[in-house]
Amino acid sequence: MRPWHRAMVTTGVLGDMGGSLPVQNVKELASKYPEYIPLRYIRPEVESDDIVVDGSLQTPVIDMSNFVMGQVGYEEELTKLHTACKEWGFFQLINHGASEAIEHMKVVTEEFFKLPLEEKMACAQVPNNIEGYGQAFVVSEDQKLDWGDMLFILPLPASRRNLSFWPQNPTSFKSTLEEYSSKLQSISTTLLGLMAKNLGVNPEELTSKFEDCIQGIRTNYYPPCVHADKVMGLAPHSDSVGLTLLIHVNEVQGLQIRKNHKWHSKKSGNGLTSLKDYVIRVKEGQKDIFYTIGESEKAVKNALFKTEEERAVENSPSKAEEEAGLKLDDEIEEEKQKKIMSNGEYSSIEHRAMVNVEQERLSIAAFHSPNMEAEIGPLPDFAQKTGAKYKQ
Numbered sequence: 001m002r003p004w005h006r007a008m009v010t011t012g013v014l015g016d017m018g019g020s021l022p023v024q025n026v027k028e029l030a031s032k033y034p035e036y037i038p039l040r041y042i043r044p045e046v047e048s049d050d051i052v053v054d055g056s057l058q059t060p061v062i063d064m065s066n067f068v069m070g071q072v073g074y075e076e077e078l079t080k081l082h083t084a085c086k087e088w089g090f091f092q093l094i095n096h097g098a099s100e101a102i103e104h105m106k107v108v109t110e111e112f113f114k115l116p117l118e119e120k121m122a123c124a125q126v127p128n129n130i131e132g133y134g135q136a137f138v139v140s141e142d143q144k145l146d147w148g149d150m151l152f153i154l155p156l157p158a159s160r161r162n163l164s165f166w167p168q169n170p171t172s173f174k175s176t177l178e179e180y181s182s183k184l185q186s187i188s189t190t191l192l193g194l195m196a197k198n199l200g201v202n203p204e205e206l207t208s209k210f211e212d213c214i215q216g217i218r219t220n221y222y223p224p225c226v227h228a229d230k231v232m233g234l235a236p237h238s239d240s241v242g243l244t245l246l247i248h249v250n251e252v253q254g255l256q257i258r259k260n261h262k263w264h265s266k267k268s269g270n271g272l273t274s275l276k277d278y279v280i281r282v283k284e285g286q287k288d289i290f291y292t293i294g295e296s297e298k299a300v301k302n303a304l305f306k307t308e309e310e311r312a313v314e315n316s317p318s319k320a321e322e323e324a325g326l327k328l329d330d331e332i333e334e335e336k337q338k339k340i341m342s343n344g345e346y347s348s349i350e351h352r353a354m355v356n357v358e359q360e361r362l363s364i365a366a367f368h369s370p371n372m373e374a375e376i377g378p379l380p381d382f383a384q385k386t387g388a389k390y391k392q
C-alpha cells in the first residue's frame with residue numbers, strides 16, 4: 001500500500017474499501033517473543049537511510065495567542081504561519097488552549113493500551129471498516145508490517161459515530177474523547193481560516209468545507225523492540241487530510257520528518273522533528289506538542305512536481321500491491337488531489353514513526369478532512385486571482 005493510500009485509510013476517508021488481512025497483535029508479539037521478529041517487520045531501508053539525529057533544523061513554532069485581530073504581533077505570526085506552511089508543511093503550535101483536554105486524552109489512551117488484550121478486543125476492528133482496535137490496513141500477504149497497534153475512531157461527523165468502537169474501559173474514555181475532539185476541531189478550523197487568509201482567499205471558502213468535518217482520531221501504540229533499528233512503527237507516509245494535529249503521549253522519541261532527502265530526528269527536548277517539504281510544529285511549555293501537517297495546502301508547483309517524481313521512484317508498488325489494484329497512476333492522481341485546495345501553494349510532509357529498544361511509545365493523531373459534501377478543488381478565489389492550476 002502506498003503511503004497516501006495508507007493515510008487515507010488511516011483517516012477512514014475511503015470508508016468501504018475491502019477488508020484488511022488479519023495480522024498479529026504487535027504488543028502481544030513483542031511481549032511473548034521479544035527476540036523473535038518475523039521477517040515481515042524487518043525493513044532493510046531503515047539501516048541504509050541517512051538519519052540526522054538532533055539536526056540543526058529548527059522547525060517553526062506558531063504561537064496561537066498572537067492570533068487576535070489588531071493585536072501587536074498578529075501580522076508577524078500570520079507571516080510565520082505562511083512560511084511554515086509553504087516551506088515546511090509542519091509546525092509546532094503553542095498556546096492553543098487545549099492543554100487540559102490533551103492531558104485527559106493522554107491518560108485514557110495510556111490506560112486503554114494497558115488493558116489485557118481481551119478487553120481491548122471489545123472494540124476490535126471488523127472487516128471492511130478501519131475503525132476500532134487493531135493494526136494498519138494490510139492488503140497482501142507479502143506487505144511489510146508496521147511495529148504498532150492502534151485504536152482508530154471517527155468522532156465526527158457526530159451523526160456517523162459508531163460507539164461500538166469506543167472503549168467502555170476506562171469509563172471516562174467517551175467523555176474525554178468528546179472533549180478532545182471538539183477542542184481539536186475548533187483549533188483546526190481556526191488554523192485553516194488563517195491559512196486561507198494567508199493564501200489570499202476568503203477564509204469562509206475553506207472553513208465552510210470543514211464545517212461538519214470528518215475527524216479521525218488515531219491513537220498509536222508502538223511496543224519496544226530489541227531490533228528497533230530494523231523495524232518501523234509507521235512507514236513513511238503523508239496524511240491525506242486537510243490538517244493533522246499530532247501529540248506525543250509520553251516522552252519517548254520516534255517521529256521523524258524528511259527534509260532535503262534525509263530523515264531528521266530529535267534526540268531530546270520536545271522530541272519533535274522535521275518532515276519533508278512543509279512542517280509546522282507547535283509546543284506549549286515542554287509538554288504539549290502538536291505537529292500540524294498541512295495536507296490540503298501544498299507545495300509550489302515545481303516543488304510539488306519534484307515530490308511526485310521522487311515518490312514514484314522511492315515507493316513504487318510491489319507486484320502484490322499492483323495485483324491488489326493499487327496502480328501507480330491512480331496514486332499519483334490521488335497525490336495531486338491532496339494539493340489542489342491550496343492551488344499547489346502549500347506542501348505536505350513525509351514522516352514516519354520509529355521504535356524504541358526499551359520503552360513503549362504512544363502518539364495521538366487527529367485528522368481533519370472536508371465534510372462529505374465538499375467539492376475538492378482549488379478554492380474559487382484562486383480561479384479569479386491567479387488562475388486555478390487544477391480542475392475541480
Ligand SMILES: O=C(O)CCC(=O)C(=O)O
Nearest residue numbers: 218220239255353363365
Ligand atoms: O507516531 C507518530 O508520531 C506519527 C503518527 C502518524 O504519523 C499517524 O498516525 O499518521
Ligand SMILES: [Fe+2]
Nearest residue numbers: 238239351365
Ligand atoms: Fe501520519
